[in-house]
Amino acid sequence: MAEVTPVAHNVSGGKDFHCLSSQSLVASVLPPILILELLVGLPSNVVALWIFTCRLKTWRVNTLLLFNLVLADFLLLISLPFRIDNLFRGEHWVFGQAWCRINLFMLAVNRSASIAFMTCVAFDRYFKVVHPHHRVSHMTSGHTGWLAFGIWTIVIALRFPLLSTNLLKQDGNMSLCRSFSSYNKPPLAIKIHYTLYFVEFFLPLVLLLFCSVRIACILRQRQLDKELKVKRAIRVVGIIVAVFILCFSPGIATGLAVIIIRYSSTDCDAYNLAGQLFSLSIGFTYLNSALDPIIYCFSSSMFRNSLKSSINNLGFVEMRLSRRGSMTSDG
DSSP: OOOOOOOOSOTTOTTTBSSOOOOHHHHHHHHHHHHHHHHHHHHHHHHHHHIIIIIOOOOOHHHHHHHHHHHHHHHHHHHHHHHHHHHHTTSOOOSHHHHHHHHHHHHHHHHHHHHHHHHHHHHHHHHHHHOTTSGGGGOOHHHHHHHHHHHHHHHHHHHGGGGGSOOEEEETTEEEEOSSOOBSSOOHHHHHHHHHHHHHHHHHHHHHHHHHHHHHHHHHHTTOTTOHHHHHHHHHHHHHHHHHHHHHHHHHHHHHHHHHHHHHOOOHHHHHHHHHHHHHTHHHHHHHHHHHHHHHHHHOHHHHHHHHHHHHHHTSOOOOOOTTOSTTOOO
8 A cells, every 4th residue: 555544634524535534543653664664675675676787697587577576666665755754744745746646656556566576476486387388487588578568567557547636635734645545436546546456466366376276286296395496486486475465465454444334334433443454554565575575585596696695795704605596597
């Protein structure tokens, strides 16, 4: 989720909003969490970008997918300080209409892209283990580059309505910048935004679970429990599924609770409590960008060995490189 429901002072919400109230719990709890995730996630993703762009000499399918994943995480994290500032000001947006739209657009695009490339990394492992002779298993780096371009194009196109919609609203002396709020009649761009938010969770989740189950079945059927390639594939997909569920399921669960209460009850207290929990779930959403470097390390021996080599060059410790982790291998 890109941001929290804004502070408002009118519990009735007026004609435009439903049961709005202040979110003091969110404003006090969420900023320290987001700051910690920024301090952990931004340096690790900067290091990852440096390794991908400056240290790796060979770009393979898995490497290109991981590079686009770290790019999505990096762009999301550099947008995060504006949301932190917004929370510290009691959700009063001071950066103007244009940057409100751009900021929410960037947060939404890069969240979607991060999910898409996580799913692609899992599918790459699935095809290499379950269908090793399929054409997908023999994609070239050029094909992967076009795939990445297509993913970015689709994600940007689907989120583009956020750039054409007035997302900065005035509530008394407050300027509220939001893409998620308790609209009585959401505009079309917001409806699209809501729909994508749920679709981009459930569809990838089904695909990720499918990859995990199929790889596990292949392991049992072919008795490949000792084959390193399959063990690594299961480990990578398992980590992706774990990170995905941990980071994105709280927002989905609380978001569904908000919708159910909104249309089944007139209890504003219950609605606002669910809304605060929904807003707090953002802490889990941004945690994804801080945890994704774990996926880089487990998914690519090229990345892992480049990181170890860079650490070794500092002279403080000596880390052993993986046997399959030469600059021309991947796995």
